[in-house]
Amino acid sequence: MKILLQFPEGLKKNALSEAQKLEKEGQEVYLSSSACYGACDLPMEEASALNIDKLIHFGHSQFIRTSLPFQVEYREYYAHLDVEKLEGALSFLEGKERIVLVTTVQHIPQLEQVKSFLEKEGKEVLIGKGCFTAHPGQVLGCDPTAATSVSENADAILYVGDGKFHPTGIHSDLPVFSLNPSSGQCRQVNDEIEKIRKRKKGRMLKALECKVFAVLLSTKPGQFCPEVAREAKRKLQDAGFAAEILVSNEFNPVSIGNFPQFECYINTACPRVDEDSELFDKPIINAVDLDEFLELYNESGSG
Numbered sequence: 001m002k003i004l005l006q007f008p009e010g011l012k013k014n015a016l017s018e019a020q021k022l023e024k025e026g027q028e029v030y031l032s033s034s035a036c037y038g039a040c041d042l043p044m045e046e047a048s049a050l051n052i053d054k055l056i057h058f059g060h061s062q063f064i065r066t067s068l069p070f071q072v073e074y075r076e077y078y079a080h081l082d083v084e085k086l087e088g089a090l091s092f093l094e095g096k097e098r099i100v101l102v103t104t105v106q107h108i109p110q111l112e113q114v115k116s117f118l119e120k121e122g123k124e125v126l127i128g129k130g131c132f133t134a135h136p137g138q139v140l141g142c143d144p145t146a147a148t149s150v151s152e153n154a155d156a157i158l159y160v161g162d163g164k165f166h167p168t169g170i171h172s173d174l175p176v177f178s179l180n181p182s183s184g185q186c187r188q189v190n191d192e193i194e195k196i197r198k199r200k201k202g203r204m205l206k207a208l209e210c211k212v213f214a215v216l217l218s219t220k221p222g223q224f225c226p227e228v229a230r231e232a233k234r235k236l237q238d239a240g241f242a243a244e245i246l247v248s249n250e251f252n253p254v255s256i257g258n259f260p261q262f263e264c265y266i267n268t269a270c271p272r273v274d275e276d277s278e279l280f281d282k283p284i285i286n287a288v289d290l291d292e293f294l295e296l297y298n299e300s301g302s303g
């Protein structure tokens with residue numbers, strides 16, 4: 001069988017041993033060396049050039065559910081969690097009884113253990129399910145709904161995992177705490193969430209001065225939404241703007257900057273791209289926020 005292996009950046013160190021294991025079984029193996037940003041980002045060009053039978057995507061849970069011309073196996077990767085390190089969250093959760101618990105795929109097997117730990121401390125633990133995620137309690141950078149879908153009567157949200165990408169994607173008015181299970185360090189991330197909101201608002205205000213828009217459509221299989229791009233273009237044109245769709249696997253600020261006429265980008269690709277907005281010298285608005293922008297535009301009297 002012809003198999004292509006794909007690893008996110010942090011797991012590329014495991015590629016050689018995984019390839020050798022499969023070769024010992026008699027498989028013909030190739031390694032994709034393209035950058036991999038998430039479970040949405042499968043290496044379609046390499047897969048098609050090699051005419052593979054199967055893709056094994058390491059490190060993420062199933063995301064793409066549409067049928068592709070080859071088999072896709074998502075192989076999850078789990079990290080160690082030391083229950084004692086959870087104590088780092090307790091002082092932050094004092095006085096908060098109902099806690100929404102979320103994590104990334106790396107700690108999904110330990111979610112029940114974390115829940116029991118919190119219950120022993122007298123907490124009620126709420127676990128929701130995301131729209132695009134494979135497991136209850138699992139969040140993605142683009143899908144925080146495992147947190148927000150059960151937060152209505154909660155007192156706080158606790159994210160257990162590394163980094164700030166996932167917890168700062170949880171746009172909630174509740175206190176959001178992030179516990180690093182390796183160090184045991186816990187911190188509240190609402191200030192960072194608020195900064196992201198303010199930056200979004202700032203980009204919208206800047207976009208009010210723009211007349212020519214580019215709608216960004218990514219060909220990554222989990223991001224490819226041509227209907228959404230066409231709808232965004234239509235809405236912009238109906239509002240009196242000039243708009244065209246730019247299509248690419250990945251949006252490089254320099255390449256798209258070489259289209260000088262476009263003054264603002266409407267992003268239908270990964271919604272977290274807008275957080276790298278300082279790399280682009282023009283405002284970026286996510287397609288889900290386009291209606292809000294058009295309302296603002298009408299209210300401002302510009303429309």
Ligand code: SF4
Pocket residue numbers: 037038039040041140141142143222223269270271272
């Ligand atoms: S769309 Fe963005 S946040 Fe969502 S899985 Fe892909 S890279 Fe991650």
